[in-house]
Amino acid sequence: MRQQAQILVGILVGVSLMAAGCKQSMVISKVDYSQPIESVVSPNGEGMVVDQRYGLKFNILPLQYAETQDTSSVTTTQVRFIRGQSGLYYLTAPTYQHVYVMAPEKNELKFEKKYKLGQVGIAKPAFNQREDFIQLVDRTTGQTYRLTPDEMTKEEMEITNMEDQS
Amino acid sequence: MRYSLPLLSLLLFLFTAQSFAQHEELSDFEIQKQFKAEYQQFQNKIDTVALADTAAAISDSIAAFGQEYQTHAELLDKALYPETFEKKMRELKTNIRLAAGRLNRMNQQDEQVTALQLRLIAYQEHVANLTKDVDSLRQAMAKSIQSEERLSGMVRNYRKNLEERDELILSFIDSTIVAYQKMDLQALKDLESMQGSQRLDTDGDALKMIRDISAENLTILEENSEKLRLDDYVRMQSVQQRFEEMWQKLGDKITSIYGGTNAEKIQQQVDNNVAQWDSLLNKKTFAALNDSLKGEGLQIGDFESGESFYQSLNTYLDEQIKKSQDGSSSQVYEHFKAFNSFWDKVERKWSSNFQNANLMSDEQIAAISRKTDTWAQDAKPESNTTLYVLIGVALLAVVLGGLLVREKTKGDNETKEEV
Numbered sequence A: 001m002r003q004q005a006q007i008l009v010g011i012l013v014g015v016s017l018m019a020a021g022c023k024q025s026m027v028i029s030k031v032d033y034s035q036p037i038e039s040v041v042s043p044n045g046e047g048m049v050v051d052q053r054y055g056l057k058f059n060i061l062p063l064q065y066a067e068t069q070d071t072s073s074v075t076t077t078q079v080r081f082i083r084g085q086s087g088l089y090y091l092t093a094p095t096y097q098h099v100y101v102m103a104p105e106k107n108e109l110k111f112e113k114k115y116k117l118g119q120v121g122i123a124k125p126a127f128n129q130r131e132d133f134i135q136l137v138d139r140t141t142g143q144t145y146r147l148t149p150d151e152m153t154k155e156e157m158e159i160t161n162m163e164d165q166s
Numbered sequence B: 001m002r003y004s005l006p007l008l009s010l011l012l013f014l015f016t017a018q019s020f021a022q023h024e025e026l027s028d029f030e031i032q033k034q035f036k037a038e039y040q041q042f043q044n045k046i047d048t049v050a051l052a053d054t055a056a057a058i059s060d061s062i063a064a065f066g067q068e069y070q071t072h073a074e075l076l077d078k079a080l081y082p083e084t085f086e087k088k089m090r091e092l093k094t095n096i097r098l099a100a101g102r103l104n105r106m107n108q109q110d111e112q113v114t115a116l117q118l119r120l121i122a123y124q125e126h127v128a129n130l131t132k133d134v135d136s137l138r139q140a141m142a143k144s145i146q147s148e149e150r151l152s153g154m155v156r157n158y159r160k161n162l163e164e165r166d167e168l169i170l171s172f173i174d175s176t177i178v179a180y181q182k183m184d185l186q187a188l189k190d191l192e193s194m195q196g197s198q199r200l201d202t203d204g205d206a207l208k209m210i211r212d213i214s215a216e217n218l219t220i221l222e223e224n225s226e227k228l229r230l231d232d233y234v235r236m237q238s239v240q241q242r243f244e245e246m247w248q249k250l251g252d253k254i255t256s257i258y259g260g261t262n263a264e265k266i267q268q269q270v271d272n273n274v275a276q277w278d279s280l281l282n283k284k285t286f287a288a289l290n291d292s293l294k295g296e297g298l299q300i301g302d303f304e305s306g307e308s309f310y311q312s313l314n315t316y317l318d319e320q321i322k323k324s325q326d327g328s329s330s331q332v333y334e335h336f337k338a339f340n341s342f343w344d345k346v347e348r349k350w351s352s353n354f355q356n357a358n359l360m361s362d363e364q365i366a367a368i369s370r371k372t373d374t375w376a377q378d379a380k381p382e383s384n385t386t387l388y389v390l391i392g393v394a395l396l397a398v399v400l401g402g403l404l405v406r407e408k409t410k411g412d413n414e415t416k417e418e419v
Helices: A002-023 A061-068 A158-165 B004-025 B028-048 B052-070 B073-080 B085-143 B148-182 B185-195 B206-223 B230-257 B263-295 B306-327 B330-356 B362-379 B385-418
Strands: A039-041 A048-051 A056-059 A079-083 A089-092 A098-105 A108-116 A125-129 A134-138 A144-147 A152-154
Touching: A039 A048, A061 A098, A079 A125, A089 A125, A089 A134, A125 B028, B028 B052, B028 B073, B028 B085, B052 B073, B052 B085, B073 B085, B085 B148, B085 B206, B148 B206, B148 B230, B206 B230, B206 B263, B230 B263, B230 B330, B306 B330, B306 B362, B330 B362
Parallel strands: none
Antiparallel strands: A039 A079, A048 A056, A079 A089, A089 A098, A098 A108, A125 A134, A134 A144, A144 A152
């Protein structure tokens, strides 16, 4: 009788340990999601943006609505986006007033935050992947901004330095 | 003037600042996009480059292009993945090097073709002159039938002219073979399609010249055979064989290079001419050989081909050797001398012609030579002189022996008398 009790306890302990083991999820840490070069894609008539190179497909209309409050037609001619080290997407478009920071979720891009670019936005924006941040460039003026998941800071223009030196 | 220097400095500064600003404006995306576009432009230029000098200039531009983007190599490696910046540049440099090499080869081809053109024109003129001379002589001969001496001189000149013409044709064949074997057909076609010219469709065209030579030789055989001798036919066999070999080896290539529109028709004409030339020349050569042997009184069976010629000679020699071994006569010996003289000429003068023209093989010539040697051993009729000499010697020996015995006997008798 005592022996049977011992076996029962052993089985219970084993089952408990197996259950505990199944609950643990495997985690790979220090993953770098950074996309080396930004994607520049023109939406189709329905606002679908398809990035063949990095395998991403989404609709721009929610962002367009956030910018213009209008989704009656696709007015965004070009979408520029890049994925940062932590996996967040930074999206904008010519004359958009914001850079949107979006987190990839299951079948969705979830809005995290947005950085204001001024009332008229940037006519020729571009993203560059840098070591630990994303660089936003105003290609018309050469002005650059440093973007991280936490903040956007304006970088000093090298041309200004030149002017100072002269 | 006072303000011009500061103004110029300001403009220069603004230009430099603007240039720098423009450089800074390029995003990574733009840099890789620009690189790819420029790369494609270079590739297009390489694909269409038509001049060696231009290829050299493109090569320099590619080197500068590579240096310009070297600072973005890391970025471009990512943008070009799975290829790399270095690999793409290497490909571009290899491609321009190959294109430059191809253009250089084409230039060489061009020079070769030009040289060939000039040579062909020179040959054509020379052959035309000789053919004209031959025709003039033929006409003159027709008019001078009455004067045998004059006619004989003209026939000599005619045959000499034909010989010169054949030598010239052989020289043309050698020259054509050398020129066309070296020629890179594809490079030549590329060159012509680029230059859009029909440079080979000129009077110096090889295909037309080959057709003309084959046609003229056929005419000479058809119309002037009564003036020709066995020597001429044997020489002509060599020319015909060399000509036919050249045509078989290079005919398609020469036709391809021909710039005219009726290349196939001319090729067909040459094929027909060469075949007729071969057939007629064989017929004439064997007829002349038959006549020549019969003229020497040699009863050799008729023949119409190299093989039957060999068989006839073999049969004749076997018969003559047997006759000689059974007992030679002065008539057989005369036949031997005539045949030996003919065969000596074959061995010394015509053996290579016979082989080249496939009239007889080396082995067949050697076999006939061996039989001729065998015949030589028994061909000479046996002479009685040796017998007479032997009998004379024997008689002399008997006389001398008799005298010696007589002298000895006489000496013995004198000794006995003294005792």
